[in-house]
Amino acid sequence: MDRDEHVRMYREMVLVRRMEEAAAVLYQQGKIGGFLHLYIGQEAVSTGILSVRQPQDRVITAYRDHGIAVSCGVPAQAVMAELLGKVTGTSKGKGGSMHLADVGVNFWGGHAIVGAHLPLAAGMALADKYRHSDAVTLCFFGDGATNIGYFHESLNLSKVWQLPVLWICENNQYGMGTAVDRASAVSEIRQKAEGYGMANARVDGMNVLEVREAAEKALAAVRQSGPFLLEVLTYRFRGHSMGDPERYRTSDEVQRWQQDDPIGVYRRHLLDHKIVTAKALDAAEVEAEDQVAAAVRFAEESPEPAPEALVADIYVEGPVEP
Amino acid sequence: MDRDEHVRMYREMVLVRRMEEAAAVLYQQGKIGGFLHLYIGQEAVSTGILSVRQPQDRVITAYRDHGIAVSCGVPAQAVMAELLGKVTGTSKGKGGSMHLADVGVNFWGGHAIVGAHLPLAAGMALADKYRHSDAVTLCFFGDGATNIGYFHESLNLSKVWQLPVLWICENNQYGMGTAVDRASAVSEIRQKAEGYGMANARVDGMNVLEVREAAEKALAAVRQSGPFLLEVLTYRFRGHSMGDPERYRTSDEVQRWQQDDPIGVYRRHLLDHKIVTAKALDAAEVEAEDQVAAAVRFAEESPEPAPEALVADIYVEGPVEP
Amino acid sequence: MREAISQALWEEMERDERVFILGEEVGVWGGTYAVTKGFYDHFGPERVRDTPIAESVIVGAANGAAIAGLRPVAELMTINFAFLAMDQIVNHSAKLRSMFGGQFTVPVVIRAVGGGGRQLGATHSQTPDVIFAHFPGLKVVAPGTPADAKGLLKAAIRSDDPVMYIEHATLYQTRGEVPDGEFLEPIGVSKVQRQGRDVTIVTYSKMLQLSLQAAEQLSKGGVEAEVVDLRTLRPLDMGPVLDSFRRTNRAVIVEEGWRSFGVGAEVAARIYEEAFDYVDAPIRRVAQKEVPLPYNRQLEQSALPQVEDIVRAVREVL
Amino acid sequence: MREAISQALWEEMERDERVFILGEEVGVWGGTYAVTKGFYDHFGPERVRDTPIAESVIVGAANGAAIAGLRPVAELMTINFAFLAMDQIVNHSAKLRSMFGGQFTVPVVIRAVGGGGRQLGATHSQTPDVIFAHFPGLKVVAPGTPADAKGLLKAAIRSDDPVMYIEHATLYQTRGEVPDGEFLEPIGVSKVQRQGRDVTIVTYSKMLQLSLQAAEQLSKGGVEAEVVDLRTLRPLDMGPVLDSFRRTNRAVIVEEGWRSFGVGAEVAARIYEEAFDYVDAPIRRVAQKEVPLPYNRQLEQSALPQVEDIVRAVREVL
Numbered sequence A, B: 001m002d003r004d005e006h007v008r009m010y011r012e013m014v015l016v017r018r019m020e021e022a023a024a025v026l027y028q029q030g031k032i033g034g035f036l037h038l039y040i041g042q043e044a045v046s047t048g049i050l051s052v053r054q055p056q057d058r059v060i061t062a063y064r065d066h067g068i069a070v071s072c073g074v075p076a077q078a079v080m081a082e083l084l085g086k087v088t089g090t091s092k093g094k095g096g097s098m099h100l101a102d103v104g105v106n107f108w109g110g111h112a113i114v115g116a117h118l119p120l121a122a123g124m125a126l127a128d129k130y131r132h133s134d135a136v137t138l139c140f141f142g143d144g145a146t147n148i149g150y151f152h153e154s155l156n157l158s159k160v161w162q163l164p165v166l167w168i169c170e171n172n173q174y175g176m177g178t179a180v181d182r183a184s185a186v187s188e189i190r191q192k193a194e195g196y197g198m199a200n201a202r203v204d205g206m207n208v209l210e211v212r213e214a215a216e217k218a219l220a221a222v223r224q225s226g227p228f229l230l231e232v233l234t235y236r237f238r239g240h241s242m243g244d245p246e247r248y249r250t251s252d253e254v255q256r257w258q259q260d261d262p263i264g265v266y267r268r269h270l271l272d273h274k275i276v277t278a279k280a281l282d283a284a285e286v287e288a289e290d291q292v293a294a295a296v297r298f299a300e301e302s303p304e305p306a307p308e309a310l311v312a313d314i315y316v317e318g319p320v321e322p
Numbered sequence C, D: 001m002r003e004a005i006s007q008a009l010w011e012e013m014e015r016d017e018r019v020f021i022l023g024e025e026v027g028v029w030g031g032t033y034a035v036t037k038g039f040y041d042h043f044g045p046e047r048v049r050d051t052p053i054a055e056s057v058i059v060g061a062a063n064g065a066a067i068a069g070l071r072p073v074a075e076l077m078t079i080n081f082a083f084l085a086m087d088q089i090v091n092h093s094a095k096l097r098s099m100f101g102g103q104f105t106v107p108v109v110i111r112a113v114g115g116g117g118r119q120l121g122a123t124h125s126q127t128p129d130v131i132f133a134h135f136p137g138l139k140v141v142a143p144g145t146p147a148d149a150k151g152l153l154k155a156a157i158r159s160d161d162p163v164m165y166i167e168h169a170t171l172y173q174t175r176g177e178v179p180d181g182e183f184l185e186p187i188g189v190s191k192v193q194r195q196g197r198d199v200t201i202v203t204y205s206k207m208l209q210l211s212l213q214a215a216e217q218l219s220k221g222g223v224e225a226e227v228v229d230l231r232t233l234r235p236l237d238m239g240p241v242l243d244s245f246r247r248t249n250r251a252v253i254v255e256e257g258w259r260s261f262g263v264g265a266e267v268a269a270r271i272y273e274e275a276f277d278y279v280d281a282p283i284r285r286v287a288q289k290e291v292p293l294p295y296n297r298q299l300e301q302s303a304l305p306q307v308e309d310i311v312r313a314v315r316e317v318l
């Protein structure tokens, strides 16, 4: 792995972090509405995993989708514009934070119903297999999502039909305010794979290089022999969404995890091993910050959707009003 | 286990067998409508397991419910009357074959939506635990039902909440025409329990004494330490329901299994070990046959529900038509 | 009608490699209602896929395959099981396209057979068509004749929009002319299935057959009923209904499902809204009694709309 | 209104040991909308149960506990997730009792909050109340004032029938007199919330508030609207609606959900059926545009019924 790739990954993680910090501010200012689920603390997961996916591989996730969108190659400005509900957003302002998508880079969203995108992932993988493509579908979901029926039906089907899906559980310890052990019969999510005789692994999600390595192995396994469940241990530093009272955890706990801030961990690693100079990393940070500033400007200056947009893109054929 | 209990169990299995043979005839005569799912071949499961349940233990199953109803103590005549849609039936003729129930003997049905009664079982067990009763809920379901979301959500919840449920999978090798391996990621259903860290076992369902012993252990385990998944290997000798073309299996396969007919196996065992005399067993068979004949007579002579029954028992309070 | 549906599926699979079928017992068994009999042997296990009993992943995987460019036909063994896939149908099939600003299409067909009258009990005898028609983003089709069954299914499979295609279990035996080969009927177009000057009967699916029988009976008494078949519930084509009503000034709406919040309510409301000055008598609705259907044959039949109920309702509006 | 609902739950749990709450985030978090804040500490984890994210077992376990003699209040975080529990709601809560010949009751309450207008996007902004009201066996309640919210919830919890209790997310802030302590409102009884002689506005839930505002505006112009609040969708009490209509001879029906196959259709059809001779003008419906709600604020608002839409509709029927 060469130096430039390290810098690129570091820049990407900082970009996601700064972009979401900016989003939080815009939310407080009332410029972003609805729900806003920040990825802050989990950046190593999307960056590490997506640094090794192939262009033909499809990606799909839940509503906590900003980081994954950016790691898929969605421009920060298109993300920011969507958050502001502008016509220049990834979904023309119709989807919002929870529904980013850009099929141009094979990012299929951004889905707000917990677990509902797992069957979609199975179906996309089925389509690729049907066409004898070697593409893999990477499906991200949370620990809380593993307790819903969709998880069971999708993992079982993917194994029975040998579908090329990499199931990725971002175990950030909580589903909203519910700790894993209060909602799941097993503490290790990867153990659920055993009920399907499915290959699986568990990795530290605060270390981007370990995540990357685990993803590389897992993707190879999927291309070779079918579905795989990868559990990534991570943590969200912010509330579940904006305005979370956070009664379910202590600030001590949060601070303990923040010592493993994936960006800090990575920076230390790159410096300690003299892989990249501090100067280069600082430059990357400045670049990222400029990108965010530009993205915010772009989003703010972009136009609102026209009133007619209300009835657009619903049906391909025929009227909207019956 | 004393001789009388052996005779009782043998009689019960023969009763279920003859009762369903009679039902098949009545179906051909058009006296029974809708679907009719016969239990023939699986009698050792209900008789073996329910021979060791306590009166306070609740029982619930799917639509293949005739044998389980009888083993719970529902009179054959009430079953037969329900099959004929008579007001003297377990459900006043409103439920039919798939919806037998008699809460008087703690038999809670008879449910036609695959998997949907598993959450009901979890809820009943929750109610018992809530009231500090030591009752266990015995929930029967098929192999096909283990692939639906309900199975996952219910087993997970039962483990997280330590609910007193004995989950019993009657693995009769097929869900309609779909062999276990064509629908389930694992061939051994009991393996699914590992995804929930749940105690489990697998037993030969053609041998009523082995089933009984396994059930005794499993029930003790539930009362002691929470939910348990018991897989019972069995086979249905008849089609899924009346009028099944049976394209999915060979008659050889069926015949091979019929050599292990649970009634034949039990009879040989009782005779070989001189536990019961042939005379006593024959007498039991005659008794069973008389009971079935009486049940059919009772059902045929029972009245149809009155027209007003249509709007009865829907709401406790208030009108039916809005 | 079974053959008509079967033919449409077969022809579309022959025509378009991207079309495939998934569902419970569609393959080896040949379809619980024998609609896909012979398909598994001819098209093979890749294109005729037996699934586990897991409705939400059946429809969900179909949605996923559809956005990825295939044209899945998902079969729900009965519409009663659609409730287990409800989230995929109304939150995903119906919304995926618009929610992402039209980046992709969702060309999925969800086949589901419904209807009462076979003593299957409360959970297995429903006709809940109306609740699916309530959701914008979906198209809901429910043919009442073999020809329409074929033409509409072919159109549904070729449509780039998600289509819920509702069959009726007691119509499979219905006979009727079916043009073979290339024959399509447009989705969203109602059709006059019988002409008459005295009263307009608006109906669809199984109730079309009963309505036609009622019309024949009435005709003996000199009353000529015009029977308009909606065929599609969403988008709802009121044109032919209103044209007919403006001539007859009287209407009876017939559906198999429950009356309250049913199809008839919408159709009646629309007639009053759009042809108020032509109304000579209160519009009547014939529908199912407001009860979960019981198993007992007499009780079940007493809850379902019968030909006599239609005849009586027509007499009331005359 | 939040306090009213909270109070009702609290009082009923104090009154009856068998009443308990289960749902996502009802405990430690205190309820996503803070309705059960403080309950976990006071009643403890046995009676205020945080569940996994698994709607179908939440409602299913509630059904099971109900037939076994408890009185569960299952909370669905939003009504949009009720689609994942659809089978338990319409096939089990609604049918278990009659299907088994009345051997047991199903005293379950399913609380679900719905409504649009908060920029939550297509899947999280729905008002699908009507589809639940379509199913016999269920009772469906949707209060529009704090007092009714309390009285109806207490009645729902004490009812031996399954009740779907629908709240509106943007009503929680609504203030209003709430009798404390023992105060019940009957399920299945509509109520005149404002008297007027010129036109009848029929509505419920959030739209009651907008309708009352519209009535105030109209009153300035000398038009006195009577506002009838359905409060319960099943069983639907048309009495007060018809009494009012027979005096005003004009009606506008206002609902937040989509127009097609909505609540307004049924109410309009019933008025025409039962008060045909009193109709002076076509009844108008005000409802949501037929689109999945978009995230963008202006677009979303343009799809939702506004006070001006109600005022305009009233002017049209006068």
Ligand SMILES: Cc1ncc(C[n+]2csc(CCOP(=O)(O)OP(=O)(O)O)c2C)c(N)n1
Pocket (backbone or CB within 6 Å): A064, A112, A113, A114, A115, A141, A142, A143, A144, A145, A146, A172, A174, A175, A176, A240, D024, D053, D055, D077, D081, D084
């Ligand atoms: C079916 C469904 N139920 C409930 C919700 C509300 N909800 C949104 S996010 C969430 C928690 C999900 O937790 P997890 O899967 O761990 O993902 P995380 O938020 O931790 O990334 C819940 C309950 C929903 N969106 N969909």
Ligand SMILES: Cc1ncc(C[n+]2csc(CCOP(=O)(O)OP(=O)(O)O)c2C)c(N)n1
Pocket (backbone or CB within 6 Å): B064, B112, B113, B114, B115, B141, B142, B143, B144, B145, B146, B172, B174, B175, B176, B240, C024, C053, C055, C077, C081, C084
């Ligand atoms: C949710 C649902 N999907 C489909 C069906 C149709 N169906 C009835 S029984 C059955 C097979 C069930 O197989 P299994 O669980 O193994 O039970 P068995 O019939 O073998 O006893 C199917 C698919 C149903 N009743 N409910």
Ligand SMILES: [Mg+2]
Pocket (backbone or CB within 6 Å): A142, A143, A144, A170, A171, A172, A173, A174, A175, A176
């Ligand atoms: Mg989580």
Ligand SMILES: [Mg+2]
Pocket (backbone or CB within 6 Å): B142, B143, B144, B170, B171, B172, B173, B174, B175, B176
């Ligand atoms: Mg089976």
